[in-house]
Amino acid sequence: MSARSVSAETAAPLLSVEKLSVYYDQFRATHDIDLCVSAGEIVSIIGANGAGKSSFLKALVRQVDRSSGVLRFAGMDLAAMSTPQIVAAGVALVPEGRRLFPSLTVFENLRIGWELGRRGPIDYKKVYEWFPVLSERADQPARVLSGGQQQMVALGRALLTNPRLLLCDEISLGLAPVVIGQLYEIIPKIRDSGIGIVVVEQDIGRSLAVADRFYCFLEGRVSLSGRPGDVDRDVIMQHYFGL
Amino acid sequence: MRSMSPAEILALVLRAALMLAAMACVAGPWLFSLNDLSLLTEFFTLLTLALMWNLLAGYADIISVGQHAFVGIGAYAFYGLTVLAKVDPWMAIAGAMAITFLLAIPAMAVIFRLRMAYLAVGTWVVAEVFLLVAGKLPGFGGGSGVSLPIPIVKAFGGSLSGRTQTIYFMSLVLAVAAFLATWALLRSRIGLGLTAMRDNEEAAGSAGVNLRRVRILSFLWTAPFLGLAGVLVTLQKLRIAPAASFSIMDWTIFIIFIVVIGGIGSLEGPIIGTIVFFLLRENLSGYGAWYPIILGAVSIAVILTEPRGLWGLWRRFNTLEVIPVSHRIGAPVDDKTIEP
Amino acid sequence: MLVTILNLVVQGVLTGGLYALFAIGLSISFGVMRFINIAHGDLIVLASFLLMTFANAFGLNPFVAAVMMLPAAFIFGYGLQRVLLQRIVGKNVLPVILVTFGLAIIIQNGLLEIYGPDTRKLSGGAIEVASINLGGLIDIGVYPLAIFLTAVATLAFLDFFFHRSAIGARIRAVTDDPQAAALIGLSPARIYSFAMGIVMVTIVIAACCMSVWSNFDPAIGPSRLLTAFEAVAMGGLGSLWGTLAGGIMLGVAQNFGAQFDAAWQTLAQHLLFLVVLALRPQGLFSKG
Numbered sequence: 030m031s032a033r034s035v036s037a038e039t040a041a042p043l044l045s046v047e048k049l050s051v052y053y054d055q056f057r058a059t060h061d062i063d064l065c066v067s068a069g070e071i072v073s074i075i076g077a078n079g080a081g082k083s084s085f086l087k088a089l090v091r092q093v094d095r096s097s098g099v100l101r102f103a104g105m106d107l108a109a110m111s112t113p114q115i116v117a118a119g120v121a122l123v124p125e126g127r128r129l130f131p132s133l134t135v136f137e138n139l140r141i142g143w144e145l146g147r148r149g150p151i152d153y154k155k156v157y158e159w160f161p162v163l164s165e166r167a168d169q170p171a172r173v174l175s176g177g178q179q180q181m182v183a184l185g186r187a188l189l190t191n192p193r194l195l196l197c198d199e200i201s202l203g204l205a206p207v208v209i210g211q212l213y214e215i216i217p218k219i220r221d222s223g224i225g226i227v228v229v230e231q232d233i234g235r236s237l238a239v240a241d242r243f244y245c246f247l248e249g250r251v252s253l254s255g256r257p258g259d260v261d262r263d264v265i266m267q268h269y270f271g272l
Numbered sequence: 273m274r275s276m277s278p279a280e281i282l283a284l285v286l287r288a289a290l291m292l293a294a295m296a297c298v299a300g301p302w303l304f305s306l307n308d309l310s311l312l313t314e315f316f317t318l319l320t321l322a323l324m325w326n327l328l329a330g331y332a333d334i335i336s337v338g339q340h341a342f343v344g345i346g347a348y349a350f351y352g353l354t355v356l357a358k359v360d361p362w363m364a365i366a367g368a369m370a371i372t373f374l375l376a377i378p379a380m381a382v383i384f385r386l387r388m389a390y391l392a393v394g395t396w397v398v399a400e401v402f403l404l405v406a407g408k409l410p411g412f413g414g415g416s417g418v419s420l421p422i423p424i425v426k427a428f429g430g431s432l433s434g435r436t437q438t439i440y441f442m443s444l445v446l447a448v449a450a451f452l453a454t455w456a457l458l459r460s461r462i463g464l465g466l467t468a469m470r471d472n473e474e475a476a477g478s479a480g481v482n483l484r485r486v487r488i489l490s491f492l493w494t495a496p497f498l499g500l501a502g503v504l505v506t507l508q509k510l511r512i513a514p515a516a517s518f519s520i521m522d523w524t525i526f527i528i529f530i531v532v533i534g535g536i537g538s539l540e541g542p543i544i545g546t547i548v549f550f551l552l553r554e555n556l557s558g559y560g561a562w563y564p565i566i567l568g569a570v571s572i573a574v575i576l577t578e579p580r581g582l583w584g585l586w587r588r589f590n591t592l593e594v595i596p597v598s599h600r601i602g603a604p605v606d607d608k609t610i611e612p
Numbered sequence: 613m614l615v616t617i618l619n620l621v622v623q624g625v626l627t628g629g630l631y632a633l634f635a636i637g638l639s640i641s642f643g644v645m646r647f648i649n650i651a652h653g654d655l656i657v658l659a660s661f662l663l664m665t666f667a668n669a670f671g672l673n674p675f676v677a678a679v680m681m682l683p684a685a686f687i688f689g690y691g692l693q694r695v696l697l698q699r700i701v702g703k704n705v706l707p708v709i710l711v712t713f714g715l716a717i718i719i720q721n722g723l724l725e726i727y728g729p730d731t732r733k734l735s736g737g738a739i740e741v742a743s744i745n746l747g748g749l750i751d752i753g754v755y756p757l758a759i760f761l762t763a764v765a766t767l768a769f770l771d772f773f774f775h776r777s778a779i780g781a782r783i784r785a786v787t788d789d790p791q792a793a794a795l796i797g798l799s800p801a802r803i804y805s806f807a808m809g810i811v812m813v814t815i816v817i818a819a820c821c822m823s824v825w826s827n828f829d830p831a832i833g834p835s836r837l838l839t840a841f842e843a844v845a846m847g848g849l850g851s852l853w854g855t856l857a858g859g860i861m862l863g864v865a866q867n868f869g870a871q872f873d874a875a876w877q878t879l880a881q882h883l884l885f886l887v888v889l890a891l892r893p894q895g896l897f898s899k900g
Binding site for chain 1: 778781782784785787788789791792793794795796797798799
């Protein structure tokens with residue numbers, strides 16, 4: 030059964046976040062965020078630098094100092110789990126800045142994802158089908174790849190954990206428009222295989238073009254949410270900048 | 273005049289206690305027995321070593337595990353000058369300090385090529401080299417060392433009590449000088465840089481503190497004091513020997529423990545640490561090898577739970593300094609410091 | 613004359629194998645966890661004494677006893693990291709020095725309390741006196757040669773392990789970027805503990821070789837540490853084979869120094885180290 034045959038509103042959400050606040054020492058990065066993501070949908074989070082988008086994603090995989098709020102994923106309480114447990118349960122993060130392991134080869138980087146996650150439909154063959162250049166460069170050290178290729182490795186590594194929820198933190202950062210286009214062609218294909226995807230971006234255009242729904246973050250709060258088609262671009266810009 | 277807070281009163285009381293203790297020390301020979309004077313001599317020598325190591329490690333980010341090198345150099349230079357070169361013993365003391373300073377320069381040149389953890393063990397290797405060379409110098413007794421000739425010893429006092437008192441005052445002067453010199457350094461412009469480095473080295477660098485120059489100056493600053501400590505040790509032990517004069521255990525490891533337990537990065541810390549060290553030593557001396565074991569275990573516990581030592585623990589509850597080194601910006605309003 | 617020099621060099625190279633064995637564990641703990649374990653030498657001495665007790669208790673040949681101790685060594689290293697050393701990973705050099713120095717003092721004095729200050733040596737049997745003649749010119753001891761080959765074999769195995777196995781890849785990943793590793797679900801603590809387990813295994817191997825070759829007592833830990841440190845530093849951070857090169861250089865220098873006297877033996881080693889590091893602070897084969 031394809032996840033898309035059930036509308037996002039009536040199916041129980043894959044990820045349900047209530048009143049999430051993230052703290053770094055004394056600094057509060059997010060304030061009472063409410064958000065949900067369903068299987069087979071792309072949710073975009075847009076916002077300026079420092080709006081709390083990255084902190085939000087890191088809180089989902091429990092890589093923050095302190096947080097409060099409810100995090101429910103597929104019936105599990107993420108707040109009570111460790112990062113390895115969360116990855117094994119089906120949440121994969123593509124970190125900001127790619128964060129590959131430079132001295133490992135492309136294949137070794139991918140393999141780590143494969144070892145950490147669950148078994149499922151995605152295997153090396155599928156990843157090489159989505160990103161053919163990776164199979165050509167499988168034995169090269171990751172650090173010699175271009176930015177776009179490295180981003181593909183990071184995505185591939187996350188996908189090989191067979192996630193149910195894929196979190197992408199600013200995957201277009203620092204990449205040429207052509208490369209960004211290539212990546213964003215693949216994102217809907219990933220969604221079509223039933224995975225729920227959260228795409229965090231500063232660049233509004235691309236992410237809203239693929240998104241089913243979006244949230245706009247402003248200074249740690251959700252300032253606007255809805256469907257891209259239903260909301261005027263000007264209104265979005267206002268809530269992006271807080272005007 | 274407004275009334276003082278409990279914290280201020282406490283700080284004042286501690287300062288007063290410190291003053292009283294200082295005065296008692298000055299009146300030492302009239303107050304204490306010869307045995308006690310010897311103990312206090314040791315105390316002041318170790319306190320000096322602790323102040324020096326604290327200056328380097330707590331402020332200039334130079335973690336040295338080799339400061340015993342300069343203690344030994346001071347000892348051997350003193351012997352060489354006064355016994356072999358027949359220099360007047362009192363002049364030889366100054367000469368020993370100068371030689372220690374001079375030898376610190378090439379040592380520093382080599383050591384400063386290394387960074388971080390390499391630097392620490394590097395200082396140890398340099399110290400080993402000095403130790404081995406000292407053991408090979410002709411006329412210095414080789415590997416087993418040699419005693420100070422009686423005439424030299426008597427130059428510091430004809431009788432045992434006279435000598436003990438003289439050496440006691442020398443150690444007191446050394447400790448006070450080391451203390452005042454360090455205090456003055458910390459209150460100077462260099463000191464501002466050092467305090468900035470202690471708090472955040474990267475920020476200090478970008479704020480314009482010349483890290484390299486501050487480090488070089490600090491390292492060289494400590495050398496003569498360490499050398500003089502070496503002379504005092506020799507006058508107390510009455511002999512030089514590679515293993516004893518260059519003892520890593522006595523002049524470096526115990527000192528590191530002292531500073532860490534007392535509180536690194538402050539002036540009060542080394543004082544507290546030396547006191548605690550002597551208390552532990554007097555009470556645990558009957559337990560043989562257990563004494564260093566306990567010392568080691570306590571140091572580990574301290575660095576893992578309260579890295580700023582006993583003084584840091586105190587400072588959590590009371591932010592006033594007993595020995596003020598902070599700089600006040602603008603007109604002094606009250607004694608509260610800006611430090612955390 | 614030439615034969616004498618050749619002899620010195622060959623003996624030095626073989627000794628270098630033992631020094632490389634001392635150094636491998638330090639190279640791993642410094643390369644992976646990025647701290648200098650000042651207790652490293654004392655751990656080698658501790659392993660030697662435990663090996664002695666174990667071998668004597670069961671009437672075992674020291675080599676057999678050492679092999680049997682390897683699994684326990686791994687568990688000990690894993691536990692040591694997990695319980696104590698993990699607290700200083702990533703921290704400033706001062707806590708590292710303090711904790712590992714404290715550990716060194718505890719081990720040294722603990723051994724002194726339990727075993728006393730006398731020197732010991734383990735007996736390896738006939739292999740200790742056997743020798744091979746090379747080309748009619750030099751005699752090589754079979755045992756030193758065996759140690760050298762053990763060192764090479766251990767290095768080759770570790771090289772293979774770190775670069776070909778899945779868990780080796782994880783260790784290299786955490787070495788590259790512990791934060792990124794945590795973000796995607798690796799546990800740096802577990803991986804460091806695993807690496808420390810490997811370190812303890814190499815320590816037992818080194819201890820076994822050393823305790824049959826020469827005397828040991830509770831106080832020689834620091835000199836083993838300095839030798840190991842110098843080999844690692846000269847070889848270069850991150851280079852296992854560089855550690856072998858460093859060990860060989862130390863062995864040869866020591867041998868030439870020993871021609872004069874015991875003090876020169878040690879001085880030669882330290883001076884070589886200072887000169888090499890002064891010229892090339894990152895080591896000869898550093899991977900940066």
